[in-house]
Amino acid sequence: MTYQISPFSTLNQFNRELNRLFDDRPNTQRRPTSTSWTPQVDVAETEESFEVAADIPGVNPEDIEISLHNGLLTIRGERKYDNESSSASYSRRERLLGTFSRQFNLPDSADQETVTAKTNNGVLEITIPKAKKARPISITVQGE
Amino acid sequence: MSTLNKITNSVRESLDVLAEGWQDLWHKARHAITHFTPTSDDENTGGNRWGLLSAELLEGRDEVTVSIEAPGLEKQDFEIFVDNQTLVIKGTKQSSTERNEGHFHISERAYGRFERLVPLPCEVDEGETRAIYKGGVLTIVLPKSKEAQPRIISIS
Incomplete structure (x- = not known):
């Protein structure tokens, strides 16, 4: 068996990929038609629950989809632009539009039946309570 | 070759x-890459020191609109002013107390004091500036000063 090593085709492909990547960038102040972004999240664990907080400024609650399947928590959504104005001109555009998604594996101690979610000032807050048996119990020692 | x-x-x-x-x-x-200085309360959370505060500047005929993504604050946490044709937005993002009690598995969000400067394209009337904080997006509408507005010349 022979292996053919071709540095050119690899490099050419790399070049093409880079060109594609950077040619897709909005050269003008035109916004890309579809893109994706990743929200920053915190996942904290307390004695009673797991708390997920995701920064999703400018996303409407109805555009967020949260699903839980076999211990895999999936957050999906889309940021849409609500007041596109053609008469005015943008001189700065840093905000990203488009879809986002993140997934987290929940431990067995999570109670999947009672997950709650809400949005508050652009932060998606998901609370996953721990199952009763996973919570720490303090046992008092009886005196004699 | x-x-x-x-x-x-x-x-x-x-x-x-x-x-x-x-x-x-x-x-x-x-x-958009903004440094967050931890306040003493947040020192122990070990959160991110850098966050993204993405801004957008829209120039209309009579006003300039600046939107900034700044999730997780309350409206009283912001301080907004115009200095030398630059919009200054200062704020403090606090981590909630219930999260401080537990421990973090993932900690990507930045907490603390931040300052974002946005250069403005023209002189604005600072006294007439309005700001709205909704859904984690801060929108500031700055009317252009009389000198900066286009003059409409009527033909007699």
């Missing part, structure tokens, strides 16, 4: 494209 030359040229071309793309990204997004 020798094989080595071909490879050298290809690598050089790749690096040029990469450098150009990086410059472009830097030019576009560097202002």
